[in-house]
Amino acid sequence: MSDGRVIRELRDQLAAAGLHGSFLVRDLSTGEEIGIDPDAEFPVASLVKLPLAIAVLTRISEGIIDGSTMIDIEPGQLTGGGLRGLGRFRHPARIAVDDLLYLSVAVSDNTATDALFDLVPPPEVDHVLREAGIAGIAVRHRTEELTDTPAQRLGARDVHLAQSLAIGSRTAGGGHAIPQLDMSHANTGSGRAFTDLLEALWVPARLPAGVAAQTRELLGENLNRHRLTPDFSSDASKWSSKTGTMLNLRHEVGVVEHDDGSAFAVAALTESRVPAAIQPAAEAVMGQVARALHDQLRDR
Numbered sequence: 001m002s003d004g005r006v007i008r009e010l011r012d013q014l015a016a017a018g019l020h021g022s023f024l025v026r027d028l029s030t031g032e033e034i035g036i037d038p039d040a041e042f043p044v045a046s047l048v049k050l051p052l053a054i055a056v057l058t059r060i061s062e063g064i065i066d067g068s069t070m071i072d073i074e075p076g077q078l079t080g081g082g083l084r085g086l087g088r089f090r091h092p093a094r095i096a097v098d099d100l101l102y103l104s105v106a107v108s109d110n111t112a113t114d115a116l117f118d119l120v121p122p123p124e125v126d127h128v129l130r131e132a133g134i135a136g137i138a139v140r141h142r143t144e145e146l147t148d149t150p151a152q153r154l155g156a157r158d159v160h161l162a163q164s165l166a167i168g169s170r171t172a173g174g175g176h177a178i179p180q181l182d183m184s185h186a187n188t189g190s191g192r193a194f195t196d197l198l199e200a201l202w203v204p205a206r207l208p209a210g211v212a213a214q215t216r217e218l219l220g221e222n223l224n225r226h227r228l229t230p231d232f233s234s235d236a237s238k239w240s241s242k243t244g245t246m247l248n249l250r251h252e253v254g255v256v257e258h259d260d261g262s263a264f265a266v267a268a269l270t271e272s273r274v275p276a277a278i279q280p281a282a283e284a285v286m287g288q289v290a291r292a293l294h295d296q297l298r299d300r
Helices: 003-016 045-061 097-106 110-119 122-131 143-147 150-154 156-168 191-202 209-220 280-298
Strands: 019-027 033-036 041-043 070-073 093-096 188-190 237-246 249-258 263-272
Touching: 003 019, 003 033, 003 280, 019 041, 019 191, 019 280, 033 191, 033 280, 041 249, 041 263, 045 097, 045 110, 045 122, 045 143, 045 191, 045 209, 045 237, 045 249, 070 110, 093 097, 097 110, 097 209, 110 143, 188 191, 191 209, 191 249, 191 263, 209 237, 209 249, 249 280, 263 280
Parallel strands: none
Antiparallel strands: 019 033, 019 263, 041 188, 070 093, 237 249, 249 263
16 A cells, blocks of 8 residues: 555544644664654653753763762652652652653653753753754753643543643644643654654764663653553564653654564654543554554555
């Protein structure tokens, strides 16, 4: 089947699930790729933790930060902890920078992430990306802002109202009534930008080899495995990734490495038109569409 026909059918599949998004799959050996609106930009939610990890590891490699430095975390000291990791701690803790990196990337712990942003603020993360020649990702704010949304203020019973506001309040120019979804305020990126970032990690010409290797290891330890993992992880392949979720946004970017030596970078950034927080069918469609693009590219 031709690429054009496959893409048309996958667009229809996304629309039927109430989704639209930015998808790109790239063969890391040949550079060949296939995608659906790969240059469309979205607020990236927790995907921002990937460039942050790269920036922190870069500063460690330069000797500016010591990965063994202990950071004091007080309960309630940092906002944005949510229900994961340090956000549930009741007592003070001392945690090394290296371990905060694990919590931020593998567990998607917002409190650990903001402790790292204290060491490498958003403008400096942006600077590290630019120095490495990686364009298209804007890092503008810490993760504490990601939890101060209508979903948190309205509560679980009215989550559909928060979702409806997220769906219906975007302007043609990318503005939004919710700051975290406003393209001029949010951390943003596209499927292509994150694919470029993944390529820089797996084909490390732009990033120090040690930084790339440590980041790949963190992505391989990701504990959030409900989205694209079922379509890419098997006995004959390894899936390393980072997810991002906020209001009606559902993202995942990663690399699948097959036993035959081939490797493909995969980016799936989506926005839902369905006013519900829990959408397992949408998660499944994301994986199916990404896998279909991968298979089309691999079978060329």
